[in-house]
Amino acid sequence: MRTPFRKMHGLGNDFIVIDARARAVAMSNARAAALADRRTGIGCDQLIVLEPSEIADVRMRIFNADGGEVEACGNASRAVGLLLGGEQRIETLGGTIASSTGADGVSVDMGMPRFDWDAIPLAYAMDTLTMPVGWEDLSDPTAVNVGNPHVIFFVPDCDAVDLARLGPAIETDPLFPARVNVNVASVVGSDHLRLRVWERGVGLTRACGTGACATAIGAMRRKLVGRTTRVDLPGGTLTIAWREDGSILMTGPAATSFEGTFEDSDFPA
Numbered sequence: 001m002r003t004p005f006r007k008m009h010g011l012g013n014d015f016i017v018i019d020a021r022a023r024a025v026a027m028s029n030a031r032a033a034a035l036a037d038r039r040t041g042i043g044c045d046q047l048i049v050l051e052p053s054e055i056a057d058v059r060m061r062i063f064n065a066d067g068g069e070v071e072a073c074g075n076a077s078r079a080v081g082l083l084l085g086g087e088q089r090i091e092t093l094g095g096t097i098a099s100s101t102g103a104d105g106v107s108v109d110m111g112m113p114r115f116d117w118d119a120i121p122l123a124y125a126m127d128t129l130t131m132p133v134g135w136e137d138l139s140d141p142t143a144v145n146v147g148n149p150h151v152i153f154f155v156p157d158c159d160a161v162d163l164a165r166l167g168p169a170i171e172t173d174p175l176f177p178a179r180v181n182v183n184v185a186s187v188v189g190s191d192h193l194r195l196r197v198w199e200r201g202v203g204l205t206r207a208c209g210t211g212a213c214a215t216a217i218g219a220m221r222r223k224l225v226g227r228t229t230r231v232d233l234p235g236g237t238l239t240i241a242w243r244e245d246g247s248i249l250m251t252g253p254a255a256t257s258f259e260g261t262f263e264d265s266d267f268p269a
């Protein structure tokens with residue numbers, strides 16, 4: 001048997017999307033990693049499986065390229081919003097979020113950010129607004145959970161940071177028992193940030209939607225920017241607003257690259 005998939009992306013952060021709402025598709029961590037492998041599989045940053053939901057319009061399962069199943073993916077949320085159209089409530093491990101398509105692309109209500117040390121999670125109690133920790137020149141980060149865990153370093157020039165070397169060390173530091181997504185950001189103006197992300201379970205990506213949300217919220221908590229900001233990533237720009245009700249609204253593009261099928265026996269479940 002062959003399984004249909006769609007290759008999609010949000011600002012170059014790319015996904016294999018499998019629609020398993022009508023026909024169940026078994027997905028193990030090993031199968032996800034094999035499909036995500038860019039040398040021997042189809043290749044992607046995240047593999048997305050859409051399933052029926054009992055509490056929302058659709059259930060979105062998210063697997064990183066290393067095969068690990070995770071709680072949230074901002075760019076894939078917009079891609080799924082585009083795929084399904086209109087207004088959608090999307091169940092994820094990190095909570096139920098809401099997408100709507102419009103003239104500006106796809107907007108997603110990503111829910112409420114969390115700041116408690118054990119909600120990030122961190123291994124022990126500390127202030128998450130300005131954490132008294134550092135790795136070489138990266139120090140005093142802030143941490144935000146937007147469904148998934150993020151640590152954010154504000155630096156004069158995020159392009160000058162050797163994130164390919166420091167990212168994996170910070171991602172796997174025992175301070176972060178669930179590992180962590182590592183963000184380095186620079187303030188351009190009161191409504192403008194630049195951002196690069198080392199993603200947990202993937203590495204450097206062209207863009208990270210939850211990274212943009214977490215970084216914007218961290219910058220807003222530190223009063224570095226106002227309640228709405230643009231966030232420029234290597235793959236393009238997102239707009240992030242922290243709304244009066246406390247929820248995060250992310251707006252930006254998503255697109256389909258191509259559709260295809262894979263032979264099930266090539267990727268055993």
Ligand SMILES: N[C@@H](CCC[C@H](N)C(=O)O)C(=O)O
Binds near residue numbers: 046071072148
């Ligand atoms: N690319 C995503 C984030 C995917 C999950 C992340 N790597 C994690 O492990 O939490 C995004 O656009 O948010």
